[in-house]
Amino acid sequence: MKFEKEDLVKLYRNLVRTRAFDEAAVRWLAQGKLLAFYHPAQGGEAPGVGGCTFLRDDDIVYPHLRGHGLPHMIGKGISPKLYLAEHCGKATGAAGGMGGFHSVFPEKGALGAGGTIGSCFPVSVGWALAAKKNGRGQVVVCFFGDGSANRGTWHEAANMAALWKLPVVWVCENNGVAQFVPIEDAYPLEDLSNLASAFGMPAVVVDGQDVMAVAEAVTAAVERAREGKGPSFVECKTARFGPHGIGNPDKVHGKDRDPRQIEELKRRDPVALFRSRLLEQGVLTEEDAERISREAEAEVAETEAFIDQSPFPDDPGMLDRALYAE
Amino acid sequence: MRELMYLQAINEALAEELERDEKVFLIGEGVQTGTFGTTTGLVDRFGPERIMDSPLSETAIAGVAVGASMLGYRPVADLMFADFMYVCADEIFLKAAQWRFMHGGLQTLPCVFMANIGAYRKLGNEHSQCPFSLVLRSPGLKLAAPSDPYDAKGLLKTAIRDNNPVVYFFHKGLLGMSGPVPEEDYTIPFGQAVVRREGDDVTVVAPSFMGFWAIAAAEELKDRFSVEVIDPRTLEPLDLDTILVSVRKTGHLVILDEDTERCGFAAELAMQVMEKAFDDLDAPIKRVCAANYPIPGGVMEKYVIPQPEQVMAAIEEVMA
Numbered sequence: 001m002k003f004e005k006e007d008l009v010k011l012y013r014n015l016v017r018t019r020a021f022d023e024a025a026v027r028w029l030a031q032g033k034l035l036a037f038y039h040p041a042q043g044g045e046a047p048g049v050g051g052c053t054f055l056r057d058d059d060i061v062y063p064h065l066r067g068h069g070l071p072h073m074i075g076k077g078i079s080p081k082l083y084l085a086e087h088c089g090k091a092t093g094a095a096g097g098m099g100g101f102h103s104v105f106p107e108k109g110a111l112g113a114g115g116t117i118g119s120c121f122p123v124s125v126g127w128a129l130a131a132k133k134n135g136r137g138q139v140v141v142c143f144f145g146d147g148s149a150n151r152g153t154w155h156e157a158a159n160m161a162a163l164w165k166l167p168v169v170w171v172c173e174n175n176g177v178a179q180f181v182p183i184e185d186a187y188p189l190e191d192l193s194n195l196a197s198a199f200g201m202p203a204v205v206v207d208g209q210d211v212m213a214v215a216e217a218v219t220a221a222v223e224r225a226r227e228g229k230g231p232s233f234v235e236c237k238t239a240r241f242g243p244h245g246i247g248n249p250d251k252v253h254g255k256d257r258d259p260r261q262i263e264e265l266k267r268r269d270p271v272a273l274f275r276s277r278l279l280e281q282g283v284l285t286e287e288d289a290e291r292i293s294r295e296a297e298a299e300v301a302e303t304e305a306f307i308d309q310s311p312f313p314d315d316p317g318m319l320d321r322a323l324y325a326e
Numbered sequence: 327m328r329e330l331m332y333l334q335a336i337n338e339a340l341a342e343e344l345e346r347d348e349k350v351f352l353i354g355e356g357v358q359t360g361t362f363g364t365t366t367g368l369v370d371r372f373g374p375e376r377i378m379d380s381p382l383s384e385t386a387i388a389g390v391a392v393g394a395s396m397l398g399y400r401p402v403a404d405l406m407f408a409d410f411m412y413v414c415a416d417e418i419f420l421k422a423a424q425w426r427f428m429h430g431g432l433q434t435l436p437c438v439f440m441a442n443i444g445a446y447r448k449l450g451n452e453h454s455q456c457p458f459s460l461v462l463r464s465p466g467l468k469l470a471a472p473s474d475p476y477d478a479k480g481l482l483k484t485a486i487r488d489n490n491p492v493v494y495f496f497h498k499g500l501l502g503m504s505g506p507v508p509e510e511d512y513t514i515p516f517g518q519a520v521v522r523r524e525g526d527d528v529t530v531v532a533p534s535f536m537g538f539w540a541i542a543a544a545e546e547l548k549d550r551f552s553v554e555v556i557d558p559r560t561l562e563p564l565d566l567d568t569i570l571v572s573v574r575k576t577g578h579l580v581i582l583d584e585d586t587e588r589c590g591f592a593a594e595l596a597m598q599v600m601e602k603a604f605d606d607l608d609a610p611i612k613r614v615c616a617a618n619y620p621i622p623g624g625v626m627e628k629y630v631i632p633q634p635e636q637v638m639a640a641i642e643e644v645m646a
Contacts, residue, residue, distance in 0.1 A: 095430030104429035111396050111433070112425050119416050122386045126393015126401075133351075133375075133399065153416075156383035160390075163381065322431035323466055325489035 001054070001219045003212070008283050011211055012274055013292050014053050018045045018071045019271050020296040021080050024304065025070070028088065029246050033307065035089045036100050041067025043241035046270035047173040048072040050214030051141055051234070055222065058136065060109040060127050062120040064143035064173050066240070068101045069113055072143055078105045081303045090310035097313035098322055109138075118151025120144050125157045128166035128231075139225045140168040141218065147178025149195055150186055158231075162199035165230035169221040170196070172233065173208065175240040182252045196233035208236025209268045212277075239265040327506035335475035335507050336364040336440075336496060339482035340402065342511065344372050347400060350486055353378040353390055354404030361406055362442060362501055384410050388417035388439065391491075392425070395437035400486055408441040408495055409455045422491035423466030438485045440494040443471070444535055444584060445616070445631040447498060450623035454631075456584040456616070458533070458561055458591045461493045468492045468516060469561045471534040475505040477559055480514030487513065497535040517563035521572070525554035528578035528641055531569055531595060533558050536582035536614075536632065543637045551645055561591055569595070570603050577608035578644045584632055587615035612640040 003011075022041045028034035041048070048071025052061055061076055063069025073083055086093025087101050095104055104112050111127065114120065124142035131138040148154070149172060161168050172192050176183045189195075193203035202224075206213045214236050221232040241262065243250035250257050278284040284292075330338065337360075343350050352365060358379045360366030369377040380387050384405055391403035405411060411418055418439055426433050445454035461469045470485055470492060472478040478496060485492040522537055523544050528551055532540035537557045544553035554572050558564055573579050579599060583592035592613035599611060614636045621630055 095428070095432060098430040099428050102428045104432055106432055112421075112429060114416075114421060116416050116420060119421065122389020122414075122417055123393045123421060124389075125386055126390040126395075127397060128393070129390050130394040130397035130399050133394070134397065153385055153389075156381075156386035157389065159381060160383055160386045318430070319427075322427045322429075324468075325426060325431075325434040325436075 001216065003215070005283055007054070008278060011049065011053050011215060012278055012284065014049045014074050015045055015211055015271050015274060016292050017080070017296045017299065018049055018067065018074045020300050021070050021074065021084065022067050024300045025084065025087070026246060033088055034084070035087065037245050037247070039065055039068060039245045040242055041071050043239040043265060043269070044173055044175050044208070045071045046211040046214050047171055047208050047236040047238055048143055049075045050211040051143060051171050051218040052076045054215060054219050055109070055141065056138070058109055058138050059222070060111055060131070060138060060140045062124050062140070062142040063103065063110065063113050064145055065117065066145070066173065069103050073103060073105070073110060076108050076110060078108045078110060081306050084303055085307050085310055088307045089312055090307055091313040092306070092310040096318060098318060118144070118148045118153045120148060121151070121153040121157030124168055125160050125166060128161060128168035129164065131167050132164070137226050138167065139222045141171060141222065142168060143171045143173060145178065146172065146174040146176065146183050146186065146192055147181070149192060150178070154195065158195070158199050158201070161231040162201050165228065167225040167228070168231045169218060169225055170231060170233045171218060172235045173238050174235055175238045177240060177252060179244040179248070180251055191235060193233055193235040201231050201233050203233035203235065205235045205237065208238030209270045209273055211270055211274050239268065241266055328509060329504045330475050330507040331501070332475045332478050332496070332503045332505070333363040333501040335479040336482055337366065337368070338507070339479040340365065340368060341371065343483055343486040344368065344376060349398060350400045350402065351376040351378060352402045352404060353380050353387055355380055355382050355387070355406060357404050362498070364496065365404060384413040385417060388414035388422070391437040391439065392417050392421045392435060395435040395491070396433055400436050402438040402440060402486060405439055405441040407453050408443045408457050409452045411439070411441060411457065411460065419464045423464040427466055434489045435491050436489045438492050438494055440496065442498045443495045444497040444499050445621055445627055448624055448627055451620040454621045454627070456534070458583065458585045459589055462562055462591060462594065466491065467562065469495070470516065470559065471495045471561060472559065473497070473500065473534050473537040473557050475503065475507045477514060479507055480512055481559060484513040484516055488516070495534065499535045514559065516560045517565050519556050519558045519565035519568040521568070522555040522557050523553065525552035525576065527551040527553065527576055528580060528645055529554045529556060529569070529572040529576045530580045530582065530641065531556045531558065532582040533561060533591070534584065536584055539634050539637050540582055542634060543641060546638060547641060551641060553641060566598055566602070569599065573599055573603050574606045577606060579607065579611045580637070580640045580644055581611065581613045582632060582637060583613065583615040585616060586618060587613065588618045590615055609644045612644050614640050
């Protein structure tokens, strides 16, 4: 895919918006406004944003847990307003306040996200089988972390998808640490793209801090899937700047993560990297970049006002209506 | 009326629904061949795209049922043995059962998980269970458990047409049982129990294979007690009204349940009857269930799973 200027600006804007909303989510959690818990995306925004921004509306995504799917949903063109109102438990949220951080926007191909890590794989195979059967050219893009692929669900789903040449792209957001467990304690592998080779799937490893590299790799894999050539695997080497979840200590082996290592990771901030590149290439001016940041902050403020004005759901009748279909 | 075996009735229900609605498809390990004859021959008529032999991957099979149902298909996932539901518990109990609810009712998941249940074949703990309670404690699922060929066909057709995930348990002890099955299209509404035998002295509620013994016990004891036998047919939704009407008439209740006694369907039903009809009971409710052990292999299973003598003893005890 050849990216036009407007594509690059869109990609940058989605990256900036994701960072802004992610920072807001952390603030709102501290204020008691965002309910439940929060697992920030900071440092790991590029795989979701890069992998989703150029999908079709009817392509289906399974968001990864980082940022509770914010990078993926913003990439997919879903309103963070409806998503975050839901996460704040408001009746104006996408699921009427029933879902919390379980996000759903069927009209934009976000059909659900589970709480059990690794359950993304079997359901994605189901969506992909339906997509193959209906012949509309839909592709499923399943985002998951290095921890997720430790599950046996990966094996069953990857095999079935490859066997039946299903239109699914597996995007691994490998940030090198699953909660408190570093990857060297979880795999005897250097690259998780090796997980694809057993099933004869093509796999690439990309710099997951380079949003364009992600977008190019995922777009190529999506096109391949759309042509009926089956699944492929994109491993994005990415980063986690903070703890697994807000309130968790940022430790491995019971000890704080090395601050020098985190400083090292932060030198490759995906937002800053892309900004510099676009400035260098003359795609953006400093003024453009500042304007995009201001617009993102304004969108956050507008979203916050919307959430503040929204009521909590108060009709227990919802429970029955939601439990069984007619 | 023409007679079919229970397994043929299941096969015919699948064939009719596959014919009727192109969104219906079947997926499972070896379904083109059919482990129990319930799916045998369907591939010749409907082809491998709709009668999908899958790898040995229950989790992915159940995932297919969940995912494809969300996109407008009506998948029937054949899990072979109900014991194997533990392998794909996330997909059945967290996803199929709960995703519509968690997403504010925006989606429907019309899928069927079919699996055989039941012991008495000395198959041991992982091929003999009757996990009603596992399903019942997952609101969002429906549970059908046919006890004869007529119900096997009618309930499966209803299950496939239902817009919710349905667990359809067929009993391995009933597969070869013959009975009248209409050739024309019919369905059996969920939540309608049937009185299998009318009686005035004691009510016996007996789902699935247990109905067979309830009738046998009623016959054996007919000179002493008039036994009313009720088959709930679906345990969720449960037709409590039919059971209450009977209990108000007889004043005595015995519940048979092939599942493990502890926290089981029998315990649940007994409590519901206590809440609604305590004053109508003339004696404490009795239950006959699998004892609180795993199901052992070999001949030892008889000490754990319900036996016909226990059914008769329970009737005699409540009538004493």
